[in-house]
Amino acid sequence: MYQYLWSYRYTQEELKLVSRMRNFRAKTFLLAVALGLLVLHLCKDFIDHKIIHFPKDVREDHSQIRQHIANNSYVFSWPRCQQNISAANITGFNSLPGDIKDFLYYRHCRHFPMLLDIHDKCGGADRSSEVFLLLVIKSSPVNYDRREVLRKTWAKERLYNGVWIRRIFLSGTMYTGFEKKRLNKLLELEQRDYNDIIQWDFYERFYNLTLKQILFLEWMERNCPNARFLFNGDDDVFANTNNMVEYLQGLKDNDGSKHLFTGHLIQNVGPIRSTGSKYFIPVQVQESDSYPPYCGGGGFLLSAYTALIIYNMSQSITILPIDDVYMGMCLAKARLSPSSHMGVKTAGLSIPSKKLDVYDPCFYKEVLLVHRFMPAQLYLMWHSVNDPNLKCSLTKEIL
Ligand SMILES: *[C@@H]1O[C@H](CO)[C@@H](O)[C@H](O)[C@H]1NC(C)=O
């Protein structure tokens, strides 16, 4: 009886109304929370990463975006590049190695968000003519020990023979999740100490080196267009940068405003078609059986004039994943030739006798570059060749 009365305090209609009101309140609350989160998310993007969103037609017209970057000094993030699914329609796609498939899916991507930048490396675009030799070194995030040694040896930023040498490491990202975060943190710490790293958020892979090269040239046009000369190379070489400065200072009527591209010249070669090779290029990537002349990527010297022309040409040349060959393709399109410099030994030194020490500093004193060196050997060699008491008589003639 009592229970019966209790449950009859509301009519059926009243109960329905109460339940509808509860429903309504819950829905409004959820909607408000969702809206709040959305606003927060949009603001976070805008405040933290300062992402500017462009309408689709603008996104496709890169010159507009480039103009926008030039006019605005804040950090800018490119929209993430989408995989080209139709790449899988290419004949024989399924039988290609994973790396090549991946390359074909992302071949068209040329813009990636920057994680670390150094606008002021050359003192700003206008003052960049004060940089005589810019050392541009490709280095993957894990190569911490190599960077540390280079900073203390041939890549030390310094005034030599009255001109400035500056240094930049170019890096992508590695791994995913915690491991990626940890390596990015390492580069951030290095950046805080040395201010010498440019890092983009693309996956650090052999077949992505051309991308790194093009992204650097784009950076250079923006931040360092008037530097006189560049040394472009790897982080595992012995580069005698003092000799490079002397060689470049000795060039007749070229202060960086004329063509120069020199190194270990490679000619009359073509794509390697065997899948096992590190340099494997299938016909699906390049049909032609020949490469234009180019300089071995371990290290080459070029003028800022030539660097900017290469950048200009690169914008209308499909990416080939071998970075040094790609430079050759850009030169060929501009009708410029790479030249050979005897001092650049990207294939290593050939020491004439087994009885001689391959690390005798006298072999290295006169060269511009030797590939390849481990950090400890590099550290030793740099000090030995710069030792004022070093006496070389015979060895020089042997080479
Ligand atoms: C490529 O393949 C997709 C499906 O995988 C198909 O929709 C598309 O039409 C193909 N494109 C060409 C050009 O064959």
Ligand SMILES: *[C@@H]1O[C@H](CO)[C@@H](O)[C@H](O)[C@H]1NC(C)=O
């Ligand atoms: C995607 O790949 C196909 C097949 O190689 C190619 O024809 C097309 O131009 C590519 N699209 C882009 C945006 O690069």
Ligand SMILES: *[C@@H]1O[C@H](CO)[C@@H](O)[C@H](O)[C@H]1NC(C)=O
């Ligand atoms: C190059 O980097 C992009 C972006 O991280 C990635 O999607 C792509 O797979 C990489 N290419 C290769 C060949 O690894």
Ligand SMILES: *[C@@H]1O[C@H](CO)[C@@H](O)[C@H](O)[C@H]1NC(C)=O
């Ligand atoms: C390349 O240089 C030419 C001649 O100076 C210029 O007209 C053209 O706009 C440049 N192209 C790009 C993509 O910068």
